[in-house]
Amino acid sequence: MMNAIECSINEKYLIQLTEKYGTPLYVYDTCKIKEQYRKMQKAFIGINKLEINYACKANTNLNILKFLKKIGGGLDTVSIQEIEIGLKAGFHPKKIIFTPNGVSIKEIRKAVELGVRINLDNLSILEQFGELFKHYAIGIRMNPHIMAGGHSKISVGHVDSKFGISYYQMPHVKRILKNTGLKIDGFHMHAGSDISDLHHFFSAYDVLFQTAMHFPNIDYINLGSGFKVSYSKEDLKTNLISLSHCIKDKFHDFCNTYGKNVTLIFEPGKFLVSESGFFLVKVNVIKQTTSTVFAGVDSGFNHLIRPMFYNAYHYIENISNPKGPFRFYTVVGYICESDTFGLNRKISEIREGDILCIKNAGAYCFSMSSNYNSRYKPSEVMIFNGKDFLIRKRETMKDLLRNVIEIKM
Structure with missing residues (x-):
């Protein structure tokens, strides 16, 4: 060597x-990956229940996943194949979150068989899932209708996006839960990538917290990621410290009003690697x-x-x-x-x-x-x-x- x-x-x-x-x-420097991971941990000191799950679509090399597991990370996946790579890397199924888009109920059935945590973002699939697996609690990926991100192709939380269930459709979600007996254990959101304007984060988070307040018995709030990294010395990047102060205040207010200390989850990909x-x-x-x-x-x-x-x-x-x-x-x-x-x-x-x-x-x-x-x-x-x-x-x-x-x- x-x-x-x-x-x-x-x-x-x-x-x-x-x-x-x-x-x-x-060439990948694991020292830098660890530095970025610890930077996130440090920024959110004070959150009693914090999970940092690596969005592995950024880089799915098995050894990158193994290293993130070694330093304490969980895993965010968007396909069955990513789940299987994560399991091979040694992640426990409950440390893997599956947030698919546009997949069939067949693929979601496989995720249930593998025992991972699941977020759904489609009313039709939500209803089908409720009929098949009403005792398997899932999360809801919500669309906050926020245009955010460094490029139109990586802005995924706006009204015309294929991702998420619109927050205006939450009454429909409640109806499905009532009709099927399905339980949800959390709310998820990801508005886009390379977001440098903190107000976009704050606006989206407000929508998510307000929506989650109307659903009992949730265990986590998943804020996704979207943190911008700098591509040159002059480039902007997300001010993680300023962002974390606001998030911690909003999150603590939510937990106090909700009457329960839920887990706060982030799913950084680009930020970490x-x-x-x-x-x-x-x-x-x-x-x-x-x-x-x-x-x-x-x-x-x-x-x-x-x-x-x-x-x-x-x-x-x-x-x-x-x-x-x-x-x-x-x-x-x-x-x-x-x-x-x-x-x-x-x-x-x-x-x-x-x-x-x-x-x-x-x-x-x-x-x-x-x-x-x-x-x-x-x-x-x-x-x-x-x-x-x-x-x-x-x-x-x-x-x-x-x-x-x-x-x-």
Whole structure:
């Protein structure tokens, strides 16, 4: 194993990792994940019953899940497959919350069989569930009708969203509970991702607390997440301390009025793992056109789609030449379509063969990767206890053809 100073991943070390494992390469620093987890715990000191459940759709590598379990986290899942990975990682079923959207009652039946906690966000499924499993208490995912988030594609709590049951439909929910005998044990909400305006949080939380007050015998309030992380030195991020002061006041008021100390749950994904990740790519070509200097790398949106999908910003650094003079480059991938990681970026002089580091690559990067253009998915490495571990092998042609059935023609 290659030694490293824990919590101090520098350019030299990252380059050594590319020499050992090749490029493109994802690297995750567990020290940063732990730091973010403890930051949340510290912010919400004073909450008697607090759960921090990792929203694993951000990064489902088994070893990331095992590490979050090791430091005390629970798990937020959105598919049966994520539940099964969580169980393999060692989570107890009651430490796993399943909050699906648009799935059939068949998939929810499987979740019941696995014994996990369930949130439902659909009146039809709620009614079907009540007829089948009236003794299996569930949570309600509510839509607060709040437009919040860093991009329209990641705002999920507004009136036109497919997520959640509208708070205006709570009388219908009560009718289903009465007709079926179904019990609910909590309320859930998630308004969006990359929320920097605290007022959006406060407005959504007010709606949730007011709604939950009218339902007896609940055990938890789940506020989801949506906390924004910074993607550059100048970027905004959610002020967790200011947010926590308000949440604690609102939550304590709720518990006092409700007459019961319920559990407060958060489900951070990006907040926990985004800044832990580094995506390392090698520069194949420098291409000068009449208007632009392109740095073409050995990867593309098949490995990291966020810039093309969400217009997401990821800071890009030339770790092979960090002290070189600054130039302006457009960093592009090798996919046969428009494929841009960064447009007109000021980066220290890039040469063919240099290693570029794309920051904030721990969340929604590898997990959204594909084999488009029949390209292999890259390797993943975890830094744990000051050592590097290969946690996913680079794919081969065998992996691409594994499930293909060739017919005779």
